Amino acid sequence: MHGENLAYVIYTSGSTGQPKGAGNRHSALTNRLCWMQEAYGLNTRDSVLQKTPFSFDVSVWEFFWPLMTGSRLVVAAPGDHRDPQKLVALINAQRITTLHFVPSMLQAFLQDSAVASCHSLQRIVCSGEALPVDAQQQVFAKLPQADLYNLYGPTEAAIDVTHWTCRDEGRDTVPIGQPIANLRTYVLDAELAPVPVGVAGELYLGGAGLARSYHRRPALTAECFVPCPFHNGARLYRTGDRVRQRANGIIEYLGRLDHQIKLRGLRIELGEIEARLLEHPVVREATVLAVDGKHLVGYLVLQEAGDDWRERLSAYLASHVPDYMVPAQWVLLEQMPLSPNGKLDRKALPKPQASGRDYVAPQTGLEQQLAAVWAQVLEVERVGLHDNFFELGGHSLLVLLLKDRIHKACGATLAVNQLMLHPTIAGQARCIEGDVGGSLIVRLNSQTQGTPLYLFHPSFGSVHCYKAIAMAMREQRPVLGVICRTLVEEGVEVPTWAQMVEDYTQQLLLTQPHGAFRLGGWSLGGNLAMEVAYRLEQAGRTVELLGWIDAPPPARFTAFWQEGARVDERVICAAERRVELLAVMFPAYAEQIQDVWQMAAGDQDEQWQRVSEWAERTLGDSFRVLKDELQSGGETERSWALKQVLDERLQDADYRAIKAPVNCWWAALSEGGIHQALIETGMREVIGQSGIQRSVVIDTTHHRIVDNAEFISSFVSAME
Structure with a gap:
């Protein structure tokens, strides 16, 4: 032989x-x-x-x-x-x-x-x-x-x-x-x-x-x-x-290379998602599938499943991968199905069940048009009248695509922040029909039970940064965002600090005539939360807790502001603003975006062209949707301009003698984290020595703390 x-x-x-x-x-x-x-x-x-x-x-x-x-x-x-x-x-x-x-x-x-x-x-x-x-x-x-x-x-x-x-x-x-x-x-x-x-x-x-x-x-x-x-x-x-x-x-x-899929124009490694899940201590086995090529489903065998396992794992994953790689649905299994050879039998994995929320069909012609647009953008079969855009898998990039598709289908032009303020078919239909008031409150999850948590916008004026927190708490309590009025109403000047505080206080009192509040905010949003908490308490209302997330101290703390946390006074060209905004929209690619910008030769327009070409290759359809918005100025340009003004308005903020216990979270690699002791000492001088209930330092940067798994786990625990 x-x-x-x-x-x-x-x-x-x-x-x-x-x-x-x-x-x-x-x-x-x-x-x-x-x-x-x-x-x-x-x-x-x-x-x-x-x-x-x-x-x-x-x-x-x-x-x-x-x-x-x-x-x-x-x-x-x-x-x-x-x-x-x-x-x-x-x-x-x-x-x-x-x-x-x-x-x-x-x-x-x-x-x-x-x-x-x-x-x-x-x-x-x-x-x-x-x-x-x-x-x-x-x-x-x-x-x-x-x-x-x-x-x-x-x-x-x-x-x-x-x-x-x-x-x-x-x-x-x-x-x-x-x-x-x-x-x-x-x-x-x-x-x-x-x-x-x-x-x-x-x-x-x-x-x-x-x-x-x-x-x-x-x-x-x-x-x-x-x-x-x-x-x-x-x-x-x-x-x-x-x-x-x-x-x-x-x-x-x-x-496997053939486990690389393309979803909503973005390349996704299913194995990368599975690997990140398997790093979590409660996960024993994990596999992720793209169901019908439309959305991701995570299948899990857990060491032990607490009541909030979905929220904890979604939040954990959101801090390690872009939000489009977080499964829209989860299926908990006693054990994975195996083939006769003992390998995982992916074909035997059960189909995920539909959401348990009551389905209400869109009724009017406009509502049905909007539902069809949503179904196309989100790649889902059915959309209910009161379904939440973000809970169906929507994110900040898809909001831009939704805006474009609504305009083409209905002839209506809705601002991005209108879409975020009204993340349901019913709400967006009312927007188009002009039947909405001047509310600045954005519902970030669909929970209706429990003391509501209101999160105030940072200096960009929007609240999409809080999506991971809202999803992590959707079984615990309502999470609502407070958005800047300048983004909602065309032609409105940026209010003074005192005007903002007064406006937001009235918004909360109108939205919630009875019951207690919980407030919080990241960066400038933390300063707003403290001042609104003071106003609410002065009005005789109860604030159960305040979450201060890596927020700066008042301007009188010169040791902080003189060492690098000053308002940025550089004159930044339009192309560089686009690059910085692109990095904000795609945080997982932020370093690569900055590297491409720095290495590109030529003038600013040529540099932007190199970044744009790279982004089209790497980010696909998600960037193409955003590209016109960035180049035309539009709402992204307004957000940038708003940031510059709000950073100046922050100089008028101060600590207030509130009764609510304060919980602080600091990013170890930020100016706030470095000056933690200074900021907390000044805060205690105003609110009392026992006013700070907890202080947690997270090993991350200022811009990544709000979607960091360790932070979200700690934050959710503090809110229980």
Whole structure:
């Protein structure tokens, strides 16, 4: 028999729906088995459990490795590989030392109450899926005597091609390691050029372990098995897996390239969302799907689910990824559905249920027109009369798209801030019909029970920055924003500080004639919250709590203002204003946006053109919607001008002797965080020594604190 003869053909699913059969050679299989024995050293005292269905290539080593080394082979009954209780009993009865798990099945196995009794286990081999850090840590805790190995390999190679001995590195991923004997790995870009250390690329495989071909699929073979640019006459297999390589050669698996989707014009790595979720301590398993290509759904298995798990995880995720990567819906599962091979069966994941809120159909022709526009913009099937735009997955960028689509469909021009003030079909219909008052109150979630929390605008005048807080609290209490009147009413001059405080106080009293208030604000919004709280208390109303979020002190605290927190007096050109506003709208790309601007050659218009070209490539349709608004000036220009004036108005703010307890949050990397003691000392001189109920420092910057997971968790807890 020749080494090039076929040893087996195993079929795997194809992206077109037609299975493809990978034919592996005897020489490749021999190389793989000899490496495994050299690496892990079975002997006659070992017992190997064969439990993998033979349609899965792991079964090949389970059968032949013990037979070639004189170890004992124990074959599990059909179906027992999916029953943790039976596996525990079999391991103990047969004194199993070595076995394999797909990570999904390992996690299920580790949940059995008797798993720690499996003292005979010495080697646990994992492959077939990414191994979560949580599963690794559970093995370390529950089976400390067993070594855990993370192996990687596609069906197009002889079982496994890389290996890693697991250890606690304090990282958020478990590597797939380095090549086994006589295999080669390459991390390449689309031009088959090596990428730098730490940069993501596609994993290519070469060497003795590659499959011969796809059975009777010559075109597919030529597409996936390509000539190696580094060794004449050799081949590489392109895996379709995204990886990155450390400086020491260790490879980290990042996800499938074909799990990269495009949603609302933006490229999204589902694996990135899953990885961030798995870093949260309550998440045991996570997978994310794009349902019907319209919105994201997160499927979770949790260590323990409190009442507010949706809010906590949404807020946590919102602080690590852009808001368009936060799932619109969540499904909590007892366990993930598994295929016969023990892998995650994505097709068996249940469809998410519709929101439990009562559906009220749009009635009038205008309401139905608006609902159709919403459905198109949000890519949802049905929109109710009272559904909240932001709870259906809307965000600040989609508001701009909504504005444009409403104008085209209805002929009506609504300002962005009108859309935010009235985030329902009913409210926007009233706006178009002119049947709205001069309210400045924006409803940020749909909760109606509990003491309302009012959050005051920072210096840009808008309140979309509070979306993550509102979503995190939508099961706890109503969250409402107070927006600047200048953004709502055309031609209105920016009021003085005293006029703003008086206006907002009256707005709250009219909106809520009875009951207590909770107030808060970030940056300038914190100063507004304190002054409005004082006015409300003077009017005989109760303010239960005030949230001061990295807000500056009054102007008389010269030590603060003289050391870098002064009003920015630079004259900034229109193009630079566009760049700064773009960074505000896309905080996840803020550093890249600034880098592109700084590195662009030419005058300011040419620099903006370079930024614009980069943004169109990187941000897609979301930027194209925003581009005209930025270049025409419009409302974004008004927001910038408003910021300059409001920063000046802030000089008239002061502390007030309020009865409400103050809770402070500081960004460690901001001027406020640096001068925390100075600001709080001055505040206590006015409100009393016991006036500050808590003071929390968050390791972040001023501009990122409002969507930081640690902050939101602390803030929500303080509001309970």
